[in-house]
Amino acid sequence: MQSQVQGQASIRKGFVAGEFLTRTYRISGEVELRGVPLLDQLNDLNAQFMTLERMYVSPLLDPAVLSGSAPIGEVRKDSMGVIILTQLKDGLPQREGRYMGRDHVDKNMLIVVSGLEVVGSLRVHPSVNVPNFVRTTPEMFIPVFNATATIATRREIVFKGGAILVNRNRIEVFCMVDS
Amino acid sequence: MPHILLIDDDFNLLQMVKLMLERVGHQVEVAKEGEKGIVLAAQNQPDLAVIDVMMPGLSGYDVVRKLRDDPLTAGIPIIILTARSQPMDKQMALDAGANAFLSKPVTAQELIDRVDAVLKAGVGFRVHTGLLTEPVPERVTPADGVPSVSVPSPFGPGIVTPVPPPAAATPPASALPPSGPRSTRRPIGVEEAPAPAERTMPPSPSEASRRPIGATDNLPTMEAAMSRRASAAAPPGVPPAETPAGRKPIGAEVVRPAAASGVRLPVVTVISLRGGVGATTVAINLAFGLTGSTHRVGLLDLSPTSGHVALYLHLTPPQHWGLLLGQGDAPDTRTIQQMLLPHTSTGITVMAAPPMPTPETLSQPAAQHILRQITAVLNPVVVDARTLDTAVIGSLLLSTCVVVVTSDDPASVHSTGQLLAALQNQGIDMNRVRVVLNHPRPTFDLPADTIQKALKRPLAADLPYEPKQSVAIRKGVPLVLGMPDGSFATSIRQLARMVLG
Numbered sequence: 001m002q003s004q005v006q007g008q009a010s011i012r013k014g015f016v017a018g019e020f021l022t023r024t025y026r027i028s029g030e031v032e033l034r035g036v037p038l039l040d041q042l043n044d045l046n047a048q049f050m051t052l053e054r055m056y057v058s059p060l061l062d063p064a065v066l067s068g069s070a071p072i073g074e075v076r077k078d079s080m081g082v083i084i085l086t087q088l089k090d091g092l093p094q095r096e097g098r099y100m101g102r103d104h105v106d107k108n109m110l111i112v113v114s115g116l117e118v119v120g121s122l123r124v125h126p127s128v129n130v131p132n133f134v135r136t137t138p139e140m141f142i143p144v145f146n147a148t149a150t151i152a153t154r155r156e157i158v159f160k161g162g163a164i165l166v167n168r169n170r171i172e173v174f175c176m177v178d179s
Numbered sequence: 180m181p182h183i184l185l186i187d188d189d190f191n192l193l194q195m196v197k198l199m200l201e202r203v204g205h206q207v208e209v210a211k212e213g214e215k216g217i218v219l220a221a222q223n224q225p226d227l228a229v230i231d232v233m234m235p236g237l238s239g240y241d242v243v244r245k246l247r248d249d250p251l252t253a254g255i256p257i258i259i260l261t262a263r264s265q266p267m268d269k270q271m272a273l274d275a276g277a278n279a280f281l282s283k284p285v286t287a288q289e290l291i292d293r294v295d296a297v298l299k300a301g302v303g304f305r306v307h308t309g310l311l312t313e314p315v316p317e318r319v320t321p322a323d324g325v326p327s328v329s330v331p332s333p334f335g336p337g338i339v340t341p342v343p344p345p346a347a348a349t350p351p352a353s354a355l356p357p358s359g360p361r362s363t364r365r366p367i368g369v370e371e372a373p374a375p376a377e378r379t380m381p382p383s384p385s386e387a388s389r390r391p392i393g394a395t396d397n398l399p400t401m402e403a404a405m406s407r408r409a410s411a412a413a414p415p416g417v418p419p420a421e422t423p424a425g426r427k428p429i430g431a432e433v434v435r436p437a438a439a440s441g442v443r444l445p446v447v448t449v450i451s452l453r454g455g456v457g458a459t460t461v462a463i464n465l466a467f468g469l470t471g472s473t474h475r476v477g478l479l480d481l482s483p484t485s486g487h488v489a490l491y492l493h494l495t496p497p498q499h500w501g502l503l504l505g506q507g508d509a510p511d512t513r514t515i516q517q518m519l520l521p522h523t524s525t526g527i528t529v530m531a532a533p534p535m536p537t538p539e540t541l542s543q544p545a546a547q548h549i550l551r552q553i554t555a556v557l558n559p560v561v562v563d564a565r566t567l568d569t570a571v572i573g574s575l576l577l578s579t580c581v582v583v584v585t586s587d588d589p590a591s592v593h594s595t596g597q598l599l600a601a602l603q604n605q606g607i608d609m610n611r612v613r614v615v616l617n618h619p620r621p622t623f624d625l626p627a628d629t630i631q632k633a634l635k636r637p638l639a640a641d642l643p644y645e646p647k648q649s650v651a652i653r654k655g656v657p658l659v660l661g662m663p664d665g666s667f668a669t670s671i672r673q674l675a676r677m678v679l680g
Contacts, residue, residue: 017262017283019263019265028233028262028263030262054189054233056233056263063265063267064265064267064268064270064271065271066232066233066238066240069233069235071235084265086262086264086282148526157267158265158266159265160265160266177523
């Protein structure tokens with residue numbers, strides 16, 4: 001336990017801002033990392049909820065309008081479709097080899113999740129069978145890099161981010177896309 | 180010493196931003212709530228306001244609108260600083276009346292650069308990433324003492340609101356987005372009375388455009404943005420020298436691009452009159468080098484002799500600007516928009532050249548009209564130019580930056596010298612011209628120093644020879660994408676930063 005704590009000492013601390021998209025809402029908020037990357041917190045199956053600070057809510061179909069706010073809120077992790085991180089470094093483990101293989105390559109993918117079309121790339125080792133990986137990885141959230149998320153019914157609304165964390169449990173369809 | 184008002188509910192960020200600005204000599208006043216900020220703005224008349232969006236009570240958008248509504252505060256330039264950094268947020272902020280948009284986290288240098296640029300430009304201009312400046316459309320510019328405020332679209336200003344047919348069936352209430360004016364934002368859990376009159380409906384299935392899954396076509400947004408900005412961008416937008424309250428914006432004495440020699444658009448024209456120096460390659464890679472999280476880059480191939488941009492990118496454009504030749508000086512907006520071809524997976528958008536050489540080209544006004552329409556939705560736009568015809572001159576006059584590509588052979592240098600003289604004769608501001616030395620061949624001829632002496636200009640960049648250039652062209656993947664860590668890509672990215680200011 002001691003070595004684990006020391007090992008995490010280099011992980012970015014503080015808050016990470018993210019956009020949490022459900023089927024109906026855009027929720028902006030900050031997650032306190034407490035030395036644990038956001039992606040690890042999301043994939044921690046021991047906790048169903050996650051605390052957001054400075055939470056602001058918009059309807060997904062009117063995403064620029066603030067319709068509600070709360071200093072602190074709890075979101076249920078498995079109801080999130082995608083989580084958009086503005087910058088790649090936000091919330092992801094920095095060490096290559098976790099969530100992305102060593103000598104990784106980018107495999108372009110289209111993932112339809114919670115009514116959003118997410119286009120971006122998965123970073124995996126060249127030998128990895130990507131469909132198998134997406135189907136069988138034990139993690140609930142997988143990062144899609146250099147991604148855009150388009151609302152399927154309102155294609156003019158597009159979210160962009162250095163990484164988009166996709167909830168595998170909410171995936172409706174996915175396929176590989178030619179690069 | 181400029182006086183800056185900061186409005187943000189996050190105390191830590193407030194202190195940090197205050198410190199950043201005070202270190203460079205600004206006098207900073209802070210407010211933790213929107214209401215208090217509005218009062219302070221009216222009382223103290225700051226030279227600039229930096230406002231957060233996500234605040235309890237009045238949101239940043241509401242604060243901006245209230246400041247613009249009040250003649251006392253309508254002349255204060257405003258920067259929105261927010262963690263909400265999606266394209267629709269930026270559009271919302273600019274439409275509310277902000278002059279610039281910065282997303283958190285922000286570095287001290289970014290903040291200071293943007294603050295200085297907005298202070299210099301004044302309330303009549305918007306300052307974008309890369310410090311590209313454009314006039315504020317009239318509808319949000321205070322004029323005649325009566326600030327005009329647009330009626331907010333229920334779906335947000337940056338988003339197209341489809342107009343349902345009168346007899347359209349009302350969707351179920353659950354499908355309706357929350358309604359009401361933005362000032363009715365409430366804490367979660369507080370009941371809100373419905374306001375059916377202001378509700379809007381999502382498009383019915385028949386109205387929703389049917390496109391292939393994963394298609395990146397954003398034409399509805401483009402059309403809306405074009406119609407919004409076309410009228411504003413058409414005349415030279417010179418800001419009022421005096422604000423309604425009689426306040427002269429800070430930096431009014433600074434020569435502004437628009438006031439000096441017409442409106443500039445976020446356009447970078449890459450030109451070389453000699454073939455084989457790699458101008459198209461530089462233009463394409465520069466366009467990809469300019470692509471970032473906040474940039475939607477366009478690439479316009481203005482070559483009248485079968486331009487190669489589409490070929491290099493393995494695109495097969497169904498339409499090209501040659502089809503606009505018969506449409507006079509103001510080609511149809513819809514037709515222009517249909518010619519914009521997205522490059523899948525990168526988000527760059529291309530307007531292709533005619534596949535066959537054309538004896539005629541676009542007139543100067545037509546080329547400028549097309550650029551205004553394109554820059555309404557894409558920013559910046561890189562133009563690949565290979566001649567000095569009327570269309571290219573139109574582009575050069577509007578460009579924020581002109582990149583002249585040369586090579587190290589004597590003929591290229593000679594041609595470049597003549598081109599520079601011709602640009603000067605055409606009234607191009609030579610301070611905006613950057614000469615770039617490209618090495619399309621492995622053999623070296625004239626050294627860079629000699630070229631600089633011959634041209635009497637410094638070289639803005641020296642792009643190294645890259646043996647895999649031809650492979651990249653064959654694959655349709657520019658080196659900036661295919662070999663992002665290579666020396667050529669690194670040089671292109673440096674050039675991109677220079678081009679952006």
